[in-house]
Amino acid sequence: MKKNLIAGIACLSLSVTSGAPLAVLAQPIQISATDNGQTTLHPLSSDVAVIAHRGASAYGPEHTLAAYKQAMTMKADYVEFDIQMTKDGQLVAMHDETLARTTNAKELYPDRAPWRVKDFTLDEISRLDAGSWFNKAYPDKAKTQYIGQHVPTLEEAIEFVKQHGNGKVGLYMETKAPSVYPGMEEKLIEVLKKNNVLDDEKLFLESFSEESLRKLKNLVPQVKLVQLYTSKMLAGKDVYRELKRISDYAAGVGPSKELVVPKFMEAAHQNQLLVHPWTVNSQDDLVSLLSLGVDGEFTNNTDLLVDLLEKPFISHGVASGDVTDSSAILWARTNEAAKVQFEISTDSNFKHDTIVKTSRADVKHDYTVNVTVTGLKPDTTYFYRGHAISSNYTVNGSFKTAPEENSLKPITMVWGGDTGGQGEIPPFNSFNAMAAINPDFFLFSGDTIYADNKTPAVPNPPSVTVEDFWAKYKENRTDAGLRSLLQKTGTYAIWDDHEVINDFSGPSQPLTPTGLRAFKDYWPMSSERSTEDKLYHKYSWGNSMDMIILNNRGYRSPNTQNDGADKTMLGVEQLEWLKQQLLTSDAKVKLVATSVPISVPTGKAMARDGWANGNQVNSNDPTGYENEFKKISDFIIEKGIKNVFFVTTDVHFADIIKYDANQDGKTDYNELISGPIGAIKINPPTLDPTFGPERLYAEGNFNNFGVFRIDPSNKEATVEIRDENGKIHFSHSYQLEN
Template identity: 60%
Template sequence: MKKTRMIGLSLSLSLGLVASYVPKAMAAYEQVKQPSMLQPIVDHVDVIAHRGASGYAPEHTLAAYEKAIKMKANYVELDLHMTKDGELIAIHDSTLARTTNVEEKYPDRAPWRVKDFTLAEIKKLDAGSWFNKTYPEYAKKQYVGEKIPTLQEVIDFIKKKGSKVALYIETKDPDVYPGMEEKLVEILKKNGYLKKDKVVFQSFSEASLRKLQEIVPKDIPLLQLYSPNMIQGKNLDDVFNRAAEYAEGVGPDKSLVTPAFMQEAHEHHMIVHPYTVNTKDEMVEQLSLGVDGMFTNYPDRLVELNKKAYISHGAASGEVTDTSAVLWARTSQPAMVRFEVSDDASFKKAIIKTEKAASKHDLTVQVKVTRLKPDTIYYYRVQALPGSNQVSGTFKTAPAKNELKPLTIVWGGDTGGQGNIPPFKAFSEMADLKPDFFLFSGDTIYADNATPAVPNPPSKNIEDFWAKYKENRTDPNLRKLLQSTSTYAIWDDHEVKNDFSGPFEPLTSTGFRAFTDYWPISDERSSSGKLYHKFSWGNTVDLFILNNRSYRDPDTKPDGMDKTMLGQEQLEWLKKELLNSDAQVKLIASSVPISIPTGKPNARDSWANGDNINPNDNTGYEHEFAKISKFIKENNIKNVNFVTADIHYADIIQYDPDHNGTVDYREFASGPIGAGTGQPTTLDPTFGPERLYAEGGFFNFGVIKVDPGLKQLTVEIRDENGKVHFHRDFPIE
């Protein structure tokens, strides 16, 4: 691969050290910093004016190039074709029809290919009027009569303007124009532009780039352009190994840019310049993935994002009650963040909250909004000041305490594990159901698995953990869901380390810190460190969120009356809240299942010990769950449903622990949303489970609908495309 100073590798993270905020027990872990592949490998994200500032002026005209120069673009892009008499001109299409009046001027010369016209004939064409008709909001009288410029005219124009802008030249259809590359090099050399800081070459044609490699100085960058169909179905490592033979980078269609694509590119030390990125939202998404530059028709927008703070990884709402909500966002640099909340989409009357995004929380910021109205849709927008870019979202408050209102919940867990990385299609399908809230049932990241964010796991320091959350937030589908409804987030083992027991794992405090930085969580849950809490949806549902990690004894400890997963305080809290609940439906959100043995033999991680699988296995936490089961039964608490994940397949189970023919509670398990898929295993029989449905081998999520009028609870399991695999209506007793 050719090496150039343009690619100033800087793979070490520039996130700032936070050792002073980390417990002393973590000091050893804080010494090792790992590179993320989801950050630029250059010192500056380049602004490439696509066909000039072509969103504001006719493409490939001096007017478009002048606007790009004024907007401080780093490069103006030129697509080159060759005329019949051998002149290189700047035009994108191989024909003149779309951007000139050639059909009117030369009606008998269809299909009006560039190669069939002399430069003198082309200079008679109007290359600007079409723009005024197509984009009237940017129309200007002076665009009428704009001409298609030659390469020489573009160079002369830039020199006249005294600009430092460089050229980003694409050889278009080079097989149609023999000698194009030699002619191009000759002109650039004559004008002093055959230098690394003056020009970059790009092409969809590998042959053209290989020819240029032989005739230009070694330090001039070459970039291979890719359309989706060029690499569809191909191994990315093979693609980049080949490209690295002659190119310093790639120019992919923006749809191709994913964490996996970025990892392959940056591991090959190749820069990534996607095309064509025009909206600020698209630009922010590409920046979150770590691209090294972008082609855009609106260079001023990217210039602003490079200079001013912006909301970098979407926004979210959570912990919603009937009168309050927590809002979350992250900025690109330290900034004051402004939140506006209103029940009116026009924001005529809005609650305004501001909070500073600081490095000690990885530039994440949260605010609590109070005095909201029950059972109301609220709109919010968030902005990092003084930047102009805004991110918006909606959430719905819970009904008043005594009201019975129907609701729809989506739930699932397990994202980013076993080689599965964003994007995750299921999140988009969840959002399309317009749920009242999303229950994220744990393993919201896989801190101990290899992904582009942390290629050498496990996560060892706070930067690693933060990087994992940012990686999943690059997923537009997840951002879509988080910005369309509220979220209640639970942590499980992979937020820290596989099957960890909180009091005995040195990384617990670091994982907890990152989890509470990246999810909208109330101070009541986070500042005390307890995480368990009850949320009510009117009188329809009480949601009991458990913390299955922070208080547990080691998985390897033999089970007994004193072994705990929840800790005594949390256990007593759960029993008290269940007893006092008068909600029609009780949902207990547990990150681990009841009767499905997880973990390893003699180190069971869920409630079940699996002694029917291994009679000598005396681990698990069955004695503690037996206390919960007995309490539900003895107090005749009806309509209790455990909502779980973690097992990487879907399972619907009902329980009759005393085998009297009466169902005492149920368990609904879904997942994975985006992790390794598993297959149903044998149920532990201790609590009398009856399996109603089980299916593995696919990405899935769950849907719960509660209809108080019909006194009916509906449960569905859907795949990542929204197809229903299981549907069952249960009566509300």
Template identity: 60%
Template sequence: MKKKHILPLSLALCIGGSTFPSPISNVQASERSNSQSMLEPIVDHVNVVAHRGASAYAPEHTKEAYEMAIRMQADFVEIDLHMTKDGQLVAIHDSSLKRTTNVEEVFPDRAPWLVKDFTLAEIKRLDAGSWFSEAKGKHSKKKYRGQKILTLDEAIRIIQKKNKKTALFIETKSPKTYPGMEEKLVKILERTGYLKKDRLILQSFSEESLRKLQPMIPEDVPLIQLYTPSMLKGKNLDEALAEAAEYAEGIGPDKSLVTPILMQEAHERMLTVQPYTVNTKDEMVEQLSLGVDGIITNNPDHAVELENRPYISHGAASGEVTDTSAVLWARSNEPSLLKFEISQDPRFKKKPIVKKLKAEKENDSTAQVKVDGLTPNTVYHYRVKAHKGSNEVAGTFKTAPDGKAEEPLTLVWGGDTGGQGNIPPFKSFSAMADLNPDFFLFSGDTIYADNPTPAVPDGSSKTIEDFRAKYKENRTDPHLRKLLQSTSTYAIWDDHEVINDFSGPSEPLTSTGLKAFTEYWPLLKENSDPSKLFHKYSWGNTLDLIVLNNRGYRDPNTQVDGPDKTMLGKEQLNWLKQELIQSDAKVKLVASSVPISIPTGKVNHRDGWANADHIDPNDPTGYETEFKQISDFILQNEIKNVNFVTTDVHYADMIQYDPDRNGSVDYRELVSGPLGAVMINPPELDPTFGPERLYAEGGFFNFGVLKVDPKEEQMTVEIRDENGNVHYKGNFPIEK
């Protein structure tokens, strides 16, 4: 398990809570490779460890299980050790013989049948295979009956005979129960020639056992500290792993503990990470996406296949859905040919639509394919896999109703993920998916390219590899993958896809950030052009979604507001007006990545529409002059049911506007967030356009839900927390 060079970085974080990471120095940053991500293996080869042998296919810790693991080309065979009454080391996982042998039948009066209470001769009388045959039923092999518990010497001889290159992954179980276990283990390993680098790894849940082994073995034989969730619960992760690094070369956490934060903390200390027990291909892909250095599994054949063949590495997604088309997205772990299949039948029995596309290196092995000729208002199922690989990722989406159809609609929206030390997982995405929405509007700040996270520890994305690493980091989140694979997504960008409060044309990193954004979201090519990124989608006659590009055209934030200052650019502004006046949809939803009356940015550097002169009357910035054109256009043309929707401000807000102060509501602004970033309390609103605050709440992760019921002529807006609990619900009539 040869380690790669990586630079250390201290970071104080706790399980269940965190403090903001400190950026590394510019000198350290300049010494890094093109990719500074901590979510990559620090070894040259990700090891496959056969847990108790190939224990999914044969009774654990038996000759059959070990030989099958070797045939499956596992790098390591894992051996759990207990010690008999007469001091013999035997390969068995449990401290009791009850689960995996017929000890109750042979020795009925010796409960609780602990290994330590039986001699080796007595243990050799037991059948260690029948339990497996009985559990597997009629499909199991009768030859497993009569398998014997092996001594460590016997296990080693079996492995040596089958393949001398297969290494050992040995665990000392309950070492306090067995005084002298470590000394006996080392003597056997010396005698059999395994006490050397690349042939052996030793692991234990017992720190005491590992510290005892440390001076007894060569320095280049790795020790692994195992962790259950309870062992780390409530502890400071930084301190726990710093202590482990004193005596161990790696950690073996329960798979549920593996997060970007844990990976960063371990890899900064050059500790390898080998999670247990990772059995399905989906679980394996998830762990590999987090950058683990090894996989402990009952199914070594699955892991070996993923090591040798391309696979879908970060889930799949659908987006830009119309009544007859959709864009499908996926990423493979290496350049490969991707095969998409689309069908109304979830079992794909009917002939599906098939699309094939090469995932190219120049696009970080991402691929997007447009599917046409779909039926309106229909649920579609899709699946995708990389050529010659067998693992498959599946998803669903619903096409929009056609033309003038007025169907009920539920959408969810949110933004602000991965900022100010908030790292996946993000629970809100699962709560969104549980509502079975028709689509998800990702309202910007889909990453924080300029904030430190395990993907970019120094917090300063500069290269395309850095930006890509940020997207991949968020896609390690099972909650996000769940949402993206259960409905379609319309993604818009804001500032943190590049750098805080940036103005597109004047920011050197704009093109780099835009390339990564368009690689990682399902976007039509014509809509992802840097001179576009604004477009409209219709959900029948129920809703028109008008997506703005608030970044790509804007004049610098520091420019004094006036008739010559723009956020949208002339072309986009005229397009917005045209779409508003032409729309006869029940609801017009304008997706803006910045708010109207909530002050954002800094003094003399306002980032949203508001100039915030109620905060500083001498502040001449903001974009109110341009927004007044939009507001006046809505009023003058009596355009009804206009709603602006945004995130960006890191708290929830519901605002209705009466810019002409005549007592009637002319449009609304719906604000949610954050999904995973710093939480902020609501400030005072800029009064320019006559805002009336209906609800405002900060200090919690949240998302928005919008429901439109055309028959009832009603729109309902909800703000829900990350657990799906409703904090606000407002019903608004749809005006005729």
């Protein structure tokens, strides 16, 4: 596989058919050249809406004219009003059903507890101070102009936004507790008609009450309605069925932010429902939801979302990888073409000895960048931060360099794979559990995406264009746990079959160059590995461990070819390189990172995908790659190479195996298998007996990952298999041989 085989970029566009719920759309959506045309993780609307939650309520007292004006000054697209109704049937802008929290009602009316809005007339409410509480609660944001701010009527609020928004700022109104206020919907429509906004394109009415929304639909069918959701409201429901059901009256959904995951986005966008999550205030959360393709966001921090939408920004986190004792690769992705800057330092405040690196994110690589940092100190924790130079949004990360040559330091690594397959899509719990261990590094052992499986990013698989493959990586990067792990420690990523298509053989699969291109774009990868697409390399962690990363896909003969002297998985050059690395390594542990197992039969009959031919299943199956692995096994035994551990995932269960290939009663090498992180879960089958395997542990039907620790001082290595919540299911220690 050579670089010139990699296919070029195809520019795509997607037209969204405007139905009744989406009449607001002024034009078809033009998908970026870096998006696949079928993705559901992309806004339906032509512009992502900035919805000022109760006004710019992070900067001024909510639901006051001052907060509304601040929101419009900050370029909000919509100002949101929560609606309550007074004792005398007037609508006012107020979030709570009571006046106690945001006014001085307790002081002015001490005997009127619990100060419910419905128990007060508009005249009584108009006497209240709705701003001074904010100055007391947030003294750093206090302003004298907030003192004496009043509770606006809905009519007053509408007129204020029309006057100060120059007709460009929309209205977003929620019927709060409509069951408490009979006739609220009719009164609302009356006010909207009176103020000539009932037919405005930039008008949304929202509610948690389906009954209220259906009533509004019957009264004013042309108005766009948004069904709000809490987590409790969706508990136990099939989100696809639920959102299809409500699409007969709703034009959009307003979920609490934690509900917004790829499945939710797919369910909404397949039903042409806009997605406006609430309440999103941190820039990290704002960016996370933008990466999922939301159509707008409710936020107290109007300016933060506006800044993100007006300038390029880091859209899918940062990562470090292929770390050595003196270098590392830093990775980031922006949402559009931009110059990216990284700062790297041993000081988390970046005040001393800071290295600065820049790179250009362009469409050719889906706006991803890989930056090489050299001249680092061994066994040192480095902090880094990246940002698109025009943006104020910064993303931080850290990694630890490998120990210096010949040193013996303890190591903790985590490994896993099989992520995003067979309908399992983000969020994945295992990544948070991995991050909690504070590992020295993460080995992502293959199947880092499932390019050939249906997901919201590629609803019509398999992935074919490079945009499809890119979309898969972006989809998995929407997982907050994965981003957190990648930002916390260095990563070594290897590929397996699903980065292209199931059980593929690199040279014979037409999609290989496209899948490989996307894989290299989305992982921090050194030039030593990416040059000429070789991908295999050795990384040393002092004298404690040599990690030998294999490329099990790029050089293999077709799976269907009969096994024999001329059949190969690694290719002649890589096989000889592997032997040389094993022979010359003086590290305590030789860790061979392989994407396929030794004795677990994989693939299909007559087309075995791993080394084993599965003759315990079918004695007449001539496929597999046992002839080649025997060369590796014999070499390890003949040369007396000790403490060899093959580490993999691929098979969707956990398995810890020792091998006595020459049947002399001694362990020749070990195999450590974990997984899946997020894919189909199966039970362990019978092992192929060729190389003398003996199981120490096997367990299936659960999401899991592996932990491997090396303690040189005690000449000990330990393996753990943990479930997605971090609970240890198995632990075993190995005494390292001299």
